[in-house]
Amino acid sequence: LKELLKDTRKLGVDLFLLDDGWFANKYPRNNDHTGLGDWQENKTKLPNGIATLVKEADKNHVKFGIWVEPEMVSPKSELYEKHPDWVVKQPARPEHYFRNQLVLDLSNPAVQDFVYGVIDDLFTKNPGLAYVKWDCNAVIYNAHSSYLKEQGHFYIEYVRGLYTILKRIRDKYPTVPMMLCSGGGGRVDYAALQYFTEYWPSDNTDPLERIFMQWEYSYFYPAIASANHVTDWGKQPIKYRVDVAMMGKIGFDIVVSKLSSTELAFCQNAIREYNSFKDIIWQGDQYRLADPSNSPVASIAYINKAKTSGVIFNYLVGNRYGAGSEAPIRLKGLNSKSIYRVTELGLFPGTKSAIDSTRTYSGEFLMTVGFNPQVNNNRSSVVLKLDLVR
Numbered sequence: 001l002k003e004l005l006k007d008t009r010k011l012g013v014d015l016f017l018l019d020d021g022w023f024a025n026k027y028p029r030n031n032d033h034t035g036l037g038d039w040q041e042n043k044t045k046l047p048n049g050i051a052t053l054v055k056e057a058d059k060n061h062v063k064f065g066i067w068v069e070p071e072m073v074s075p076k077s078e079l080y081e082k083h084p085d086w087v088v089k090q091p092a093r094p095e096h097y098f099r100n101q102l103v104l105d106l107s108n109p110a111v112q113d114f115v116y117g118v119i120d121d122l123f124t125k126n127p128g129l130a131y132v133k134w135d136c137n138a139v140i141y142n143a144h145s146s147y148l149k150e151q152g153h154f155y156i157e158y159v160r161g162l163y164t165i166l167k168r169i170r171d172k173y174p175t176v177p178m179m180l181c182s183g184g185g186g187r188v189d190y191a192a193l194q195y196f197t198e199y200w201p202s203d204n205t206d207p208l209e210r211i212f213m214q215w216e217y218s219y220f221y222p223a224i225a226s227a228n229h230v231t232d233w234g235k236q237p238i239k240y241r242v243d244v245a246m247m248g249k250i251g252f253d254i255v256v257s258k259l260s261s262t263e264l265a266f267c268q269n270a271i272r273e274y275n276s277f278k279d280i281i282w283q284g285d286q287y288r289l290a291d292p293s294n295s296p297v298a299s300i301a302y303i304n305k306a307k308t309s310g311v312i313f314n315y316l317v318g319n320r321y322g323a324g325s326e327a328p329i330r331l332k333g334l335n336s337k338s339i340y341r342v343t344e345l346g347l348f349p350g351t352k353s354a355i356d357s358t359r360t361y362s363g364e365f366l367m368t369v370g371f372n373p374q375v376n377n378n379r380s381s382v383v384l385k386l387d388l389v390r
Contacts, residue, residue, distance in 0.1 A: 002056055002239050007256035008052065009060040012271040015131055017065040017251075018059055022046060023268070028078045033100045036072045037079030039118045051383045053127040065131025065177075070118040071162070072101045077096055085146045086111050088158075096141035103140050105355065106161030107154060108147035116165045123173060134196070136182040165196035179227055198227045198249055205253070206234040207244040211298050213316050214247045215288075223281035223302070230254060230267075236380070238263050240315070242270045243381035247281070247300070247313055250274055262349050273345050277311050280304050287332035290314075296323035297375050303333040305385070307363075310334075310386035311345075314373040324377070328370030331386075334363035339389040342371060346383040354379065360389050 001018070008016040024035030028042050041049045050066065057064035072088060073080050075095065079093035080087065080102075088103045089095050095102060104111050123129055125175070145154050180192055188199045189279075199221070201213050210228065217226060226248030230241045238259070252267070259267065282303040289312070292298035297317025303310040312331070316323060334340065339360050344353040354374040361371070373382040 015063040017047040034076040036074040037077040063130035069135040098138040107157035205231040218223040270326040290316040308388040312384040316380040325375040330370040331366040
């Protein structure tokens with residue numbers, strides 16, 4: 001883990017997230033059959049606790065976050081042994097597992113206190129924690145609460161209990177970033193986003209598929225709420241994967257030490273560039289320029305409120321021979337009388353841009369005639385920066 005923290009710093013990102021597997025002692029979380037509900041550091045894996053990792057992260061000038069799934073319980077856990085009545089299950093039926101786990105009864109105030117305590121205890125012991133990934137990987141089977149008198153109210157009371165917990169957490173920790181994950185995007189809704197800063201759209205991180213997902217998600221949710229990660233899914237080059245992830249909050253789920261020196265240099269520069277324009281994506285206005293559902297190219301722009309700067313993402317999504325941006329793509333959201341310069345960002349080391357950055361264009365020209373990003377099989381993803389000249 002210490003080496004991974006060093007790699008995090010080398011890559012240039014600002015936070016390291018410790019995922020599943022760090023907890024439980026009597027029934028260690030070595031696979032997905034055990035340990036959920038026993039939220040203490042595993043003494044074999046983390047003999048010095050999470051606090052040591054938080055300090056190590058700080059030493060490497062990165063923040064430290066942690067994964068939890070506090071609504072769930074493993075049948076093989078100390079929590080289940082002590083509180084079988086806290087589990088959602090029909091008393092006269094066999095237990096039915098999803099991902100080898102069961103759901104805790106959040107309609108029960110005692111369970112609400114326990115779940116809140118999981119998060120509160122982590123922050124009390126480790127005030128340097130900077131991020132929480134809240135996961136939820138099981139659906140409810142055999143719905144029944146040993147606490148409720150009116151079983152027909154169960155689903156409503158479960159959600160009310162969840163929101164009660166989240167409100168308590170937010171009241172005490174109002175500024176901590178929290179990601180909501182639920183077997184992918186199973187819980188992406190406006191009510192939940194009152195308490196979370198971002199969501200995980202899908203466990204499918206293939207970059208081509210993600211273009212379509214992120215496009216559709218953005219009809220309802222802003223880019224600042226979408227956690228988009230670079231992974232090893234798909235056959236696309238690292239540049240394509242990184243460029244796609246930039247459409248929201250970028251993250252990296254890759255082994256840095258396995259990157260070539262050229263790939264590492266590209267990623268480091270891409271992160272620097274992303275940090276220079278992420279406010280435009282997060283706070284600017286979004287404009288759809290070319291729809292991937294009816295075009296071989298997807299193109300989407302983010303323009304700041306002052307109309308002085310923008311970022312345009314262009315991706316090849318068609319695989320027909322000669323697919324690409326054959327004609328200029330009309331921009332939107334600019335000041336028609338202003339003059340702009342267009343430059344290409346995210347160039348892979350050793351490549352040259354096909355864009356002439358010495359030319360300038362009026363906003364009227366860019367919106368009526370358009371601009372060709374020169375997307376093709378050799379340039380499958382193109383990120384353009386738009387800046388006001390006068």
